[in-house]
Amino acid sequence: MTLQRVLPFTKSLLEEAVSEGDTVVDATAGNGHDTLFLAGLTGPGGKVIAFDIQEEAIEATRLRVEGHPQVKLVHGSHAEMVRHVDGPVAAVVFNLGYLPKGDHAIITKSDSTLTAIEQSIGLLKENGLVLIVIYSGHEGGGEERDAVMEYVRELPQAFFDVMKYEFINQRHSPPFLVAIEKKPKRNKQRTEG
Amino acid sequence: MTLQRVLPFTKSLLEEAVSEGDTVVDATAGNGHDTLFLAGLTGPGGKVIAFDIQEEAIEATRLRVEGHPQVKLVHGSHAEMVRHVDGPVAAVVFNLGYLPKGDHAIITKSDSTLTAIEQSIGLLKENGLVLIVIYSGHEGGGEERDAVMEYVRELPQAFFDVMKYEFINQRHSPPFLVAIEKKPKRNKQRTEG
Numbered sequence: 001m002t003l004q005r006v007l008p009f010t011k012s013l014l015e016e017a018v019s020e021g022d023t024v025v026d027a028t029a030g031n032g033h034d035t036l037f038l039a040g041l042t043g044p045g046g047k048v049i050a051f052d053i054q055e056e057a058i059e060a061t062r063l064r065v066e067g068h069p070q071v072k073l074v075h076g077s078h079a080e081m082v083r084h085v086d087g088p089v090a091a092v093v094f095n096l097g098y099l100p101k102g103d104h105a106i107i108t109k110s111d112s113t114l115t116a117i118e119q120s121i122g123l124l125k126e127n128g129l130v131l132i133v134i135y136s137g138h139e140g141g142g143e144e145r146d147a148v149m150e151y152v153r154e155l156p157q158a159f160f161d162v163m164k165y166e167f168i169n170q171r172h173s174p175p176f177l178v179a180i181e182k183k184p185k186r187n188k189q190r191t192e193g
Numbered sequence: 194m195t196l197q198r199v200l201p202f203t204k205s206l207l208e209e210a211v212s213e214g215d216t217v218v219d220a221t222a223g224n225g226h227d228t229l230f231l232a233g234l235t236g237p238g239g240k241v242i243a244f245d246i247q248e249e250a251i252e253a254t255r256l257r258v259e260g261h262p263q264v265k266l267v268h269g270s271h272a273e274m275v276r277h278v279d280g281p282v283a284a285v286v287f288n289l290g291y292l293p294k295g296d297h298a299i300i301t302k303s304d305s306t307l308t309a310i311e312q313s314i315g316l317l318k319e320n321g322l323v324l325i326v327i328y329s330g331h332e333g334g335g336e337e338r339d340a341v342m343e344y345v346r347e348l349p350q351a352f353f354d355v356m357k358y359e360f361i362n363q364r365h366s367p368p369f370l371v372a373i374e375k376k377p378k379r380n381k382q383r384t385e386g
Contacts, residue, residue: 002210002320003356003374017195127195155362162362163196168371169348169355178361181196 006177009165010131011037013179014091017129018042022090025123026050027078027116028108030099032061038093039068046070049085051078054106057099078116081123088125096144097135097175107140110147117151117180121160124182132180137173152178159183199370202358203324204230206372207284210322211235215283218316219243220271220309221301223292225254231286232261239263242278244271247299250292271309274316281318289337290328290368300333303340310344310373314353317375325373330366345371352376 004012018024020043026035029050038048048071052058058075065071074084078094096113098104120130132152136145152162160183166176197205211217213236219228222243231241241264245251251268258264267277271287289306291297313323325345329338345355353376359369 001354001374002206002322003354003372013195129195149361153361157363160362161194161196161360164357164359164361166357167354168342168346168357169353170350179196181194 006133006165006167006175010093010133010177013129013131014038014041014093017091017127019090021045023047023049023085023087024090025078025081025085025092025120027081027092027094027120028052028096029057029061029073030095031057031101032064034093034095035061035071036064036068038091039065039071042070044068044070047072049074049081051076051081051084052099053077054099054102056102077112079112079119081116081119085123087123088128089120089123090125090128092120092123092130094120094130094132095135096132096148097138097141104138107138108144109140110144113144114147114151117148121155121180121182124180126182126184128182130180132178133175134178135173135175141173148178152180155180199326199358199360199368203286203326203370206322206324207231207234207286210284210320211239212283214238216240216242216278216280217283218271218274218278218285218313220274220285220287220313221245221289222250222254222266223288224250224294225257227286227288228254228264229257229261231284232258232264235263237261237263240265242267242274244269244274244277245292246270247292247295249295270305272305272312274309274312278316280316281321282313282316283318283321285313285316285323287313287323287325288328289325289341290331290334297331300331301337302333303337306337307340307344310341314348314373314375317373319375319377321375323373325371326368327371328366328368334366341371345373348373 018041029052211234222245
């Protein structure tokens, strides 16, 4: 396969954005796969803060990241991210929807998702990324997708690039990726002459 | 910058898809930049067939690819691609719109573009790519974009993956990429047991 699927492409972007020693956030720990991947990228000198509102997810993640003291787990909402994360951060990753193998009635919701995305972009360092993998096939997923898309399309292009990576000939609403990059500040001071 | 712009990302995909000795097509030679890039990827043992309906573009490309005998220039429509190309091909690239620095009234048109895309996917080898960079800011561009998008969304997912890569918070209709990959044939013969 020449074209990368959405999840491997998301990982490739994280590899680009995150270096050893960085601080990063897993906004939806889920079963901890991304948390562990991020811990590998930051190394023991970095910091990974992982959020989930479900006890089950926090426990699964705790088991998976044993031996990686750079990971801090927060059993709570990513909408309170700024209380737990000391920025700037190199990357924040969201996997919206429900916990795989968990209760499919417990889903991320537009309001808290938008609050968390807003906080994430405030925490980003220059050239840092917020990566949002959007699943919209489940009930309530379409509404959340529309709310997120409306929000990210309006992000000012002077400060952010917003990219969408999507397979468009598939049935059954496959996941797609939205990536937000914080642009470096322009140098306001110019040398005369 | 962490996220690749549309044109560098398109080149990265060509680097993935094209190996030395391959046959590839530049469906819109323009000023010959992509043709030269492709000639570098196929090497002298490969073949690059480049099309343009404008004499001016063919001459500009001829100058740029001097010393690369693997390039064959066709002053004619890419809608007649199958008459000039002996497949299978590793990649076909389209830059839709008008010739940069040329007459902006001469543009690619929906009918011939769709014919050429249809022929391209027929020529593809397994895991080969058709890459279409779509500019829709110019007059007539919106119509062509809509026709192409309608066509590619309907390509059967059993045989093709269709991906869209787009920056979505920019004004002034920036170019975006559509990539079509031909899937490998499934092995129909299964071993019993």
